[in-house]
Amino acid sequence: MKIYQKEIQLPEFKRGYHIITNILVEAVPELQTIAIGQFQAFIKHTSASLTINENADPTVREDFESHINKMIPENMPYYKHDYEGADDMPAHIKSSMLGCQVQIPITKGKLNLGTWQGIYLGEHRNYGGNRKIVITVFGAE
Amino acid sequence: MKIYQKEIQLPEFKRGYHIITNILVEAVPELQTIAIGQFQAFIKHTSASLTINENADPTVREDFESHINKMIPENMPYYKHDYEGADDMPAHIKSSMLGCQVQIPITKGKLNLGTWQGIYLGEHRNYGGNRKIVITVFGAE
Amino acid sequence: MKIYQKEIQLPEFKRGYHIITNILVEAVPELQTIAIGQFQAFIKHTSASLTINENADPTVREDFESHINKMIPENMPYYKHDYEGADDMPAHIKSSMLGCQVQIPITKGKLNLGTWQGIYLGEHRNYGGNRKIVITVFGAE
Numbered sequence: 103m104k105i106y107q108k109e110i111q112l113p114e115f116k117r118g119y120h121i122i123t124n125i126l127v128e129a130v131p132e133l134q135t136i137a138i139g140q141f142q143a144f145i146k147h148t149s150a151s152l153t154i155n156e157n158a159d160p161t162v163r164e165d166f167e168s169h170i171n172k173m174i175p176e177n178m179p180y181y182k183h184d185y186e187g188a189d190d191m192p193a194h195i196k197s198s199m200l201g202c203q204v205q206i207p208i209t210k211g212k213l214n215l216g217t218w219q220g221i222y223l224g225e226h227r228n229y230g231g232n233r234k235i236v237i238t239v240f241g242a243e
Numbered sequence: 244m245k246i247y248q249k250e251i252q253l254p255e256f257k258r259g260y261h262i263i264t265n266i267l268v269e270a271v272p273e274l275q276t277i278a279i280g281q282f283q284a285f286i287k288h289t290s291a292s293l294t295i296n297e298n299a300d301p302t303v304r305e306d307f308e309s310h311i312n313k314m315i316p317e318n319m320p321y322y323k324h325d326y327e328g329a330d331d332m333p334a335h336i337k338s339s340m341l342g343c344q345v346q347i348p349i350t351k352g353k354l355n356l357g358t359w360q361g362i363y364l365g366e367h368r369n370y371g372g373n374r375k376i377v378i379t380v381f382g383a384e
Numbered sequence: 385m386k387i388y389q390k391e392i393q394l395p396e397f398k399r400g401y402h403i404i405t406n407i408l409v410e411a412v413p414e415l416q417t418i419a420i421g422q423f424q425a426f427i428k429h430t431s432a433s434l435t436i437n438e439n440a441d442p443t444v445r446e447d448f449e450s451h452i453n454k455m456i457p458e459n460m461p462y463y464k465h466d467y468e469g470a471d472d473m474p475a476h477i478k479s480s481m482l483g484c485q486v487q488i489p490i491t492k493g494k495l496n497l498g499t500w501q502g503i504y505l506g507e508h509r510n511y512g513g514n515r516k517i518v519i520t521v522f523g524a525e
Contacts, residue, residue, distance in 0.1 A: 103246060105523055146497065148436070154339070164324075166336060195447075202436050206344075216289070244385045244522070279389045281522075303476055305465075306463050306477075310473075346426075346487060
């Protein structure tokens with residue numbers, strides 16, 4: 103078994119959900135040499151997230167933003183951690199609810215995703231900046 | 244270290260939460276040869292999920308269905324992605340909240356789960372069909 | 385590639401969110417020998433969770449407790465699984481929403497976390513007792 107790792111910095115994305123599958127896959131060409139393995143992307147932030155969801159219809163990503171904002175709203179009266187802005191504490195909770203990593207099987211040199219699956223960046227801050235992601239790929243040739 | 248992978252298709256399950264630990268374990272007999280390792284099950288769909296929870300009392304699974312339906316309801320006025328039915332958009336959000344994969348330590352040829360832990364399939368569509376799962380097992384003999 | 389595994393028992397923590405990064409890292413000194421790899425911590429319980437979040441300001445952890453209690457409250461009229469106490473069924477749902485494991489890249493013998501990331505234990509029971517965690521570490525020297 104072999105293992106490869108790479109750290110990348112994303113372009114800045116606006117608040118919401120964005121498909122970044124191709125950016126991540128293109129960063130590790132070594133995955134094409136792996137017959138059976140796993141691919142992990144890990145985001146090094148606590149106010150953004152990585153998750154897998156529908157890759158075709160942009161309204162799914164808009165509905166994610168609408169409903170998750172309702173589940174985890176800004177300005178709840180009991181929030182104490184508010185000095186970084188109203189979007190900050192909800193961003194932390196969203197990050198843990200959606201998770202900061204995706205772990206995907208590799209089969210014959212490709213991510214073995216379902217037809218409709220893509221990797222979402224959840225950007226939960228209004229101005230999140232350039233997010234850093236560590237990609238680890240391992241398996242057998 | 245060795246690695247094995249298998250793709251299976253589940254029987255059709257009705258909407259709700261179902262324990263599928265045995266189906267997954269029986270699909271990869273190679274895991275019995277691994278002394279220390281990891282087991283991953285990855286569901287190739289965006290309207291179903293895999294999670295770990297209580298394996299004994301069926302009312303836990305019923306309460307999951309009741310409360311998660313309340314957290315992530317159908318027919319919210321702001322949903323735009325509605326052409327596949329009222330159960331579709333909530334299914335996508337549930338899938339990302341619960342996750343599409345479980346990653347479990349292997350110890351002495353067995354999943355090293357707690358006494359009360361089992362693997363749940365979350366079927367979030369009314370008629371979800373036969374779900375596909377990729378199982379990857381790796382470790383040292 | 386090499387793989388190591390260890391099972392530990394945590395001290396008892398009170399209900400809420402607690403940073404346990406150092407406890408977990410110190411349990412597996414072998415991770416210092418891994419140049420590229422992954423670290424997994426898996427909690428063997430269905431009423432506690434492991435997640436990654438902000439490691440500096442304790443009010444983030446207090447806000448987690450406040451808001452997640454609101455998202456997943458006690459005593460909902462439809463809960464059927466109530467014989468272990470009002471805190472039990474919400475604890476199961478929280479465990480699946482936050483997850484029972486964290487999987488973190490290892491780079492040059494250390495967890496490759498972001499500056500502000502730490503590993504949270506989510507203790508969701510009023511009296512959860514001593515929780516068991518399996519740590520698996522693998523990679524290349």
